[in-house]
Amino acid sequence: MSSSDLQAPTSTTIATASAAAARKKPFALRQIIDHVVLIAGSLFMLVPVLMAFFTSSHTDVTVHTNGLQMTFGGHLAENYYEAMLVPGGFTKTVDGMRMLMNSFILGIGFSVGKIIISMLAAYAIVYFQFRFATLAFWAIFTTLLLPLEVRILPSYEIVQGMGLVNTYTGLIVPLIASATGTFFFRQFFKSVPNELIEAARIDGAGPVKFFIDILVPLSKTMIAAIFIIMFVFGWNQYLWPTIMTTDESFFTLVRGIKQILNVFIGAQIPEYGQAMALAIVAMVPPVLVVVIFQSWFVKGLVESDK
């Protein structure tokens, strides 16, 4: 027994001891439950990705005969080389790098376009009192309920009529109107204090200057958040690019994966290894965008006070 045990316990030691005892049991149980749930969730998410990665290191024959693989095969480099650098498809003109670039153009064009258009729309709705502003907002807002698929035929008709089939413009521009983005920016702009606008007016900032010098920097976190969502959304677009681009040199990664699996030339086995390799490649940029922009996003949230 140590000497301290002989002393009368002070009120603080009693308090901390009883608090620790009270905390200990539910803490342990909760920890176990938390971890079980988290581990199960992570496995649920990660196993298919790992499976795709391992499968991408096997030959097509192994995959065709034995199904998806959970061990590392020896053909990683050649599958990725084939997928990325050797032209494939029907016309043998497009390789993985080209598709990666197309995906980037679509993803970035889509997200940046949406951010610009929706910021400008929200700016007009919030700061300029024009006739039917509320009506315009609600009209935009109700289109949230309509997915792209509803207007896909008329949109195609218009783009085709303008001769924009098989162009990046045709691929991107019809998609960049964004009710979601407009809505989020509207809510954000409404929270910007009026005094800031008045201070800017006294400082001689007109509408354009105020937008660029004050509003855009203030919206950094909103922009980062919307960029994350929209980049991933744009990157994963499938239906619209499928309809808009018939020329293989405009194919995106997401389409390319499908295309590889579709190719049955003669009696060949589908190129499973390459398809999995492309799938892994297609996954990396969105993950990077989320990781990088999320840290900006969090940083912005912590720093900003209006």
Place this chain on the structure above:
Amino acid sequence: MAKVVIDNVRKVYPNGTEALSPSSLSIEDGEFIVLVGPSGCGKSTLLRMIAGLEDITEGTISIGERVVNALDPAERDIAMVFQNYALYPHMSVYKNMAYGLKNRGMPKADIDAAVQKAAKLLHIEEFLARKPSQLSGGQRQRVAMGRAIVRDPALFLFDEPLSNLDAKLRNQMRIEIRKLQRELGVTSIYVTHDQIEAMTMADRIAVLNTGKIEQIGTPAQIYHTPASIFVASFMGAPPMNILDGHYNGNGGLEIKDLGHVAVDHTLEVTGDIQVGIRPENVEIHQAEEPHTIPIKVDFLEELGAGRLLHTTIGNTPFIAHLDNEHQINGETVFAHLPARALHLFDASTGRRV
């Protein structure tokens, strides 16, 4: 430096409410004028019309010799300090102060000189690289002042700039703002709901109530000869005691529940009168003397520098200020209301008579 003339300015909002009845006010070059009144009295509306942030419904405002009704805020040669500072959160202190000058197209070197000079004046040189979020309330207020000073305007506008600060800092900033304004000699209009700020800072005060200017005058004039019951009770802490009375025309004034008081001048009106007396003018005696009335001591409020005696006369609360030497024994004392300290107001119009 400029004279500001507000000529019959009126503000009606689109929904029909009149925020400000036609009001006129002439502000001398270099003067520090305080607009004071309860919330909703139109003081901020008037300030915002001078700034150009609100349209002027009727009348004209001129700064210097220029009528500014149709000018943008940036063209009026004014600077404004806001209640919530309104600093741009994403810009450093330096950039906050430089922004207005940059928009005017001033050369970089001149901007730098102006910012450094203002920063030195306000003792914020060490914060120039920081963001507003890294500053305390008082420091932010200084930056907001700095942003106003660098513009070297003809007119400073202050919109309750101290109401977000704690009491100690407020007292300190009050003095600093006043000192700074004297040094710079810039005409200033200062809006507040705090009568102490108004009394201590102003060259002249304009008291507003329900969209009207009730009185314009120096702090002493406002305090000693309030033009209406509203001004009398709004300015001064604790407020002036107001009692009902009746004047019968021959120098005889009857105060309800108190009796007769002799007044040495004849009044132009007869009939119902409201009688005001400041707590510090009430004389309290321990024993009955001529012209005193007995009052019951409800309680004593200790102020340190003195005490406040609370009582009621009839049903009206009544406060008397006592200095520290004054001993109170027992529950009843005798009050004397000196005739020279009485303020008389017409009961129907509320104006001074």
